[in-house]
Amino acid sequence: MPREPNSQSTGAGALLAILRDGQARTRAELAQLTGLARSTVSQRLDALMSHRWVVPTEDFISSGGRPAAAFAFNERVRVVLAADLGATHARLAVTDLGMTVLAERAAELPIDRGPEPTLEWLVTAFREMLAEIGRDLTQVCGVGVGLPGPVEHASGRPVNPPIMPGWDGFPVPEWLGARIGAPVLVDNDVNIMALGEHWTARPEVDHLIFIKIGTGIGCGIISGRRLHRGAQGAAGDVGHIRVPSSEALCRCGNVGCLEAVAGGAAMAAALRAAGVDARGSRDVVALMRAGDTRAARLIRQAGREIGGVMASIVNFFNPSVIVIGGDIAEAGEQVLAGVREAIYSRSLPLATQHLSIRASDLGDRAGIIGAAVMVVEHVLAPDTIDRALTG
Amino acid sequence: MPREPNSQSTGAGALLAILRDGQARTRAELAQLTGLARSTVSQRLDALMSHRWVVPTEDFISSGGRPAAAFAFNERVRVVLAADLGATHARLAVTDLGMTVLAERAAELPIDRGPEPTLEWLVTAFREMLAEIGRDLTQVCGVGVGLPGPVEHASGRPVNPPIMPGWDGFPVPEWLGARIGAPVLVDNDVNIMALGEHWTARPEVDHLIFIKIGTGIGCGIISGRRLHRGAQGAAGDVGHIRVPSSEALCRCGNVGCLEAVAGGAAMAAALRAAGVDARGSRDVVALMRAGDTRAARLIRQAGREIGGVMASIVNFFNPSVIVIGGDIAEAGEQVLAGVREAIYSRSLPLATQHLSIRASDLGDRAGIIGAAVMVVEHVLAPDTIDRALTG
Incomplete structure (x- = not known):
């Protein structure tokens, strides 16, 4: 036998989705926004309030006539x-x-x-x-x-x-x-960072790329406000894109990968080969901050190499925002300048005219x-x- | 005053979406699939039938009990x-x-x-x-x-x-x-070709790239079963991605664009410079078919260059299908072999293990x-x- 749904609550989720912007609304406003009868709105609000997803606000909203009760999403309920x-x-x-x-x-x-x-x-x-x-x-x-x-x-x-x-x-x-x-949801770190950055940049941003430059290099991709994971969940693996004029051996076994020239591990290894004590990406940034010109040069070069790869991706994907995070992003303009320079000089004007390229605002919290x-x-x-x- | 919707029809669109797979279904089956009461299903079917979006089929479906009327999407109504x-x-x-x-x-x-x-x-x-x-x-x-x-x-x-x-x-x-x-909807040619190829490859394919190799080179992108147009509608402009070791001048004013070495116009120009009469991409393919080794060499090289660019895009986007169309795709394996070779040798195994790279089945009709x-x-x-x- 087909289950008889509770007709009071069908569509309550859609009502809650409207209230998630944080604005309190009256029954009349919700009826107008949804095209539903006011009695239906009341039934759905009752269902949402019975689970405390929605609460009446203390304020009453007056719109000409007598003040009416307003309802708001209860962010604190869970x-x-x-x-x-x-x-x-x-x-x-x-x-x-x-x-x-x-x-x-x-x-x-x-x-x-x-x-x-x-x-x-x-x-x-x-x-x-x-x-x-x-x-x-x-x-x-x-x-x-x-x-x-x-x-x-x-x-x-x-x-x-x-x-x-x-x-x-x-x-x-x-x-x-x-x-x-x-319920427990699990994903890889760059995907959740992309979600965090997109949440912060919402609601205008439909297409965003978050690139993490740490030990390795990877990115998380938002297409049409949704995470693009790809067919095997392997999307965003830009660290192993081949860059021209490099024969550096990568930990993946190939030569010339972006990560093998612009990743934190590769830069630390290059510094060690020059006799500098650098164990990982954090040390590379710390050395740069302490005035080490070799570290600074490596980081700037990394920015240009990453920008060269991203220039192709900008032509392909046309994002509105590129956010750069990870340990090496802590180097700020030293790495960003090269990324920007390469993208602006090699991507098409239409794709870059409104493109924002910036360091993560959320940092460690993305x-x-x-x-x-x-x-x-x-x-x-x-x-x-x-x-x-x-x- | 909020509009009182016709409660008979709310949600009828969702019912129609189920029937669009072409399978006829009884009221009981639709009730089971949607969780709706059978009386609600009947009301919604009546609304759809009044506009002839749905028609009763001539067959009756028996599932143990007495045969029941079945209903089907009416593809011919418009x-x-x-x-x-x-x-x-x-x-x-x-x-x-x-x-x-x-x-x-x-x-x-x-x-x-x-x-x-x-x-x-x-x-x-x-x-x-x-x-x-x-x-x-x-x-x-x-x-x-x-x-x-x-x-x-x-x-x-x-x-x-x-x-x-x-x-x-x-x-x-x-x-x-x-x-x-x-109503009239307009889009660029590669986007509609990608939609046509995705329709043909549905329902399993979530992420597809259609690449058109004609006079120029461009692609249409399906992400999560939807067209990805990008922030300025400029997504898919792969013809102007820079390829290594080329200084060829492109019609866009830059040097080293993919299109300037692998596009039909560029190949025709190269043949003309060698004294061969070739006005456009169709002539290049015709010459190859007639046994011209210079045309064949150019087409194979174009395949490798396009494959090199697509290898990066495969790492970034992880599509399940790449479809190749446009005039130059008529060259078949001569161009596909190079594309495949470059992608398989330079993309990550996880991204290529189930990747299908094929010529368009729809050809001119995509x-x-x-x-x-x-x-x-x-x-x-x-x-x-x-x-x-x-x-």
């Missing part, structure tokens, strides 16, 4: 747990449904300890953070996790991650879900904001809300 | 007018809502005659084609037009098209709409099929249907 795990560092946050960070923590956490110790630590840290702000696990609507390697998004499992021994195929969503009691966005977009999708209200 | 205008040729079609071609015509039609003579001809030809199949303008639900130059999709107006004198800013939708009495798809997706969008039924 919390999101967000984790951005890097090779050696972790950053965690508890956010509300408006991506406001309620609690935050950063820690050294080597990912190569393997999944169970890492995720045990994560669960403990999240519990402590929730307690700090007087919340508990029952209020968690979802968990978002970014990992420093390829992830099959549908299953949330890492796929042959090069720097994550023991993680290949590990069922992160099931493992965490069983302990936290909420990942946790994006992990929260990934969860909230899933939990507040109109279909999910409708199901939650009828279920 | 027709679409589709035009693919090139620099010198035009191809026109009348299709049904399932993209079946009911009438077709190809003609010499120099686009540089300007918009009014060209579009006058179009209107006359469409009227004749409709008469041939016993239809008329009242049955036309929309017109789709592909043009050989940049088009601002929202307004349907050409924007500084280099080979279309007199067309800059011409209001194609308004001009044609006034004469045909139906544009008209895509123009029809563009119209049908607009006309049959659930929101549009719901509005049409309540309006």
